[in-house]
Amino acid sequence: MGVLDGKAAIVTGSARGIGRATASLLAEHGARVLINDLDGDLAKQASAEIDGETASFGGDLTQEGTPEAVVQKAIDEFGQLDIIVNNAGYAWDGVVHKMGDEQFRAMLEIHTVVPFKVLRAAAPHLRDAGKADREAGREIFRKVVNVTSISGTQGNFGQANYSAAKAGLVGLTKTLAREWGAFKVNVNAVAFGFVETRMTADLPKQMRDVAPQIIPLGRPAQPEEAAGVIFLLCTPWSNFVHGQVITASGGQMTGMT
Incomplete structure (x- = not known):
């Protein structure tokens, strides 16, 4: 038996990187998982390669x-929705005095507005389902995990747009935790530091070289290690963890300046 048997999940941005590792881990432990990516062919490929439903x-x-369509797809496929991991995103870096409106707003859109819209669309299947459970005398926990960054909790040089968007996601997390907690929907976030992904592979060599010096554990995380933190927040072992931002940075307390 898997700890997530009978659960259905959406992981956005899950054809590669942290999202792929998270989807794989959830499926390994029994969840049915909707794989999402901007590239539909990559999403299908990941879905075919991941063991599980x-x-x-x-x-x-x-x-x-x-x-709204991604939420409906999960309902059409699985008939229910118990877990949402808002992971999709990318970076578009630049210093403030040279940043245009489009560049700033693009980060807000993908990292803050998109999670809001996904969660709003999922409300009938998370909040309202929890309300029905409460009225029937049942206590069933559902899970939301928002992927943020230490850039959003402490800022980072050249990432005013990304940092603002990820900070906004923290605010969304804490507000939704207050609104949906009564219906046993755990809402938490994970603030990652340097994780080895396609996005961080594009960092300048100077930044990559300094990583072992600014991360007390001595190296960046692998996607599978990042996925483990998200997985914990999707399990019954985290039922009393609520409205929290868990930092998973290997002890790093600064941005990649």
């Missing part, structure tokens, strides 16, 4: 109607 959904979550 999965489905796929390709689409740009920043486009009108797509966040």
Whole structure:
């Protein structure tokens, strides 16, 4: 038996990196998982390669109607929704005095607005389902995990847009925890530091070389290690962890300056 048997999950941005590792781990422990990516073919490929019951959904979550469609796809495939991991995102770095409006707003859209829209669309299956359980005398926990960053909790040089968007996701997390806690929907976030992904592979060599010096554990995390933190917040072992931002940075207390 898996700890997540009978559960259904959406992991956005899950064809690669942290999202892929998270989807794989959830499926390994019994969850049915909807794999999402901007590239529909990559989403299908990941779905086929991950052991367990999965489905796929390709689409740009920043486009009108797509966040609602990904939720509906999960309901159509699995008949229920118990776990949402808002992981999709990317970086578009630049210093403030040279940053245009489009560049700033793009980060807000993918890292703050998209999770809001996904969660709003999921409300009938999380909040309302929990309300029905409460009225029937049942206590069933459902889970939301938002992927943020230490850039959002302490800022980072050249990432005003990304940091602001990830900080906004922290605010969304804490507010939703207050609104949905009564219905046994745990809402938490994980603030990652340097994780070896496609996004961090594009960092300048100077930044990559300094990582062992600023991370007390001496190296960046692997996606599988990042996924473990998210997984914990999706399990019954975290039922009394609520409204929290868990920092998973190997002890790093500064940005990648």
